[in-house]
Amino acid sequence: xxxxxxxxxxxxxxxxxxxxxxxxxxxxxxxxxxxxxxxxxxxxxxxxxxxxxxxxxxxxxxxxxxxxxxxxxxxxxxxxxxxxxxxxxxxxxxxxxxxxxxxxxxxxxxxxxxxxxxxxxxxxxxxxxxxxxxxxxxxxxxxxxxxxxxxxxxxxxxxxxxxxxxxxxxxxxxxxxxxxxxxxxxxxxxxxxxxxxxxxxxxxxxxxxxxxxx
Numbered sequence: 468x469x470x471x472x473x474x475x476x477x478x479x480x481x482x483x484x485x486x487x488x489x490x491x492x493x494x495x496x497x498x499x500x501x502x503x504x505x506x507x508x509x510x511x512x513x514x515x516x517x518x519x520x521x522x523x524x525x526x527x528x529x530x531x532x533x534x535x536x537x538x539x540x541x542x543x544x545x546x547x548x549x550x551x552x553x554x555x556x557x558x559x560x561x562x563x564x565x566x567x568x569x570x571x572x573x574x575x576x577x578x579x580x581x582x583x584x585x586x587x588x589x590x591x592x593x594x595x596x597x598x599x600x601x602x603x604x605x606x607x608x609x610x611x612x613x614x615x616x617x618x619x620x621x622x623x624x625x626x627x628x629x630x631x632x633x634x635x636x637x638x639x640x641x642x643x644x645x646x647x648x649x650x651x652x653x654x655x656x657x658x659x660x661x662x663x664x665x666x667x668x669x670x671x672x673x674x675x676x677x678x679x680x681x
Contacts, residue, residue, distance in 0.1 A: 519560075547594045553588040579610060
């Protein structure tokens with residue numbers, strides 16, 4: 468449960484000052500050590516329900532991006548980020564863009580409902596053109612019947628490579644336990660010519676069931 472009060476608010480002009488801090492709830496301070504540096508001790512949400520229903524008609528005047536438009540070069544964010552702990556436990560999310568019920572055995576991106584959503588992570592960082600993430604647990608049950616029983620991930624990426632020291636995923640009837648290393652000259656090269664990247668993949672356990680694909 469997230470909570471806030473007036474005492475947790477910091478004037479907008481103060482957020483860019485060295486040492487500025489504010490809180491999400493009363494026990495999870497967020498500190499801006501200096502400009503473009505964010506340090507977060509903890510983000511948590513438990514036993515909560517999030518509903519988003521949007522039945523509006525899409526705007527036909529919206530101009531879609533040109534698929535032939537040149538993709539801008541990749542640049543690392545100038546921000547530095549550190550999140551020590553992420554704890555989302557036993558939450559539910561319901562999204563609907565059409566007012567119809569969910570159907571067991573059929574996944575519908577216009578109507579989906581996640582139950583028992585849990586996401587636990589730590590040491591999520593972005594600094595000096597390096598990003599890292601550790602997920603201890605990720606699980607949910609979708610209304611169609613698909614279940615992500617567990618996802619464990621430890622990943623680190625920089626300008627020359629991506630290392631996945633642990634990747635474990637288990638669904639209704641399938642699971643895989645693996646690790647991988649992906650090397651490349653630059654992230655820009657990876658975007659433009661992914662076939663030039665070198666992949667080293669080691670799978671220690673694997674069990675696949677085609678019924679998980681539908």
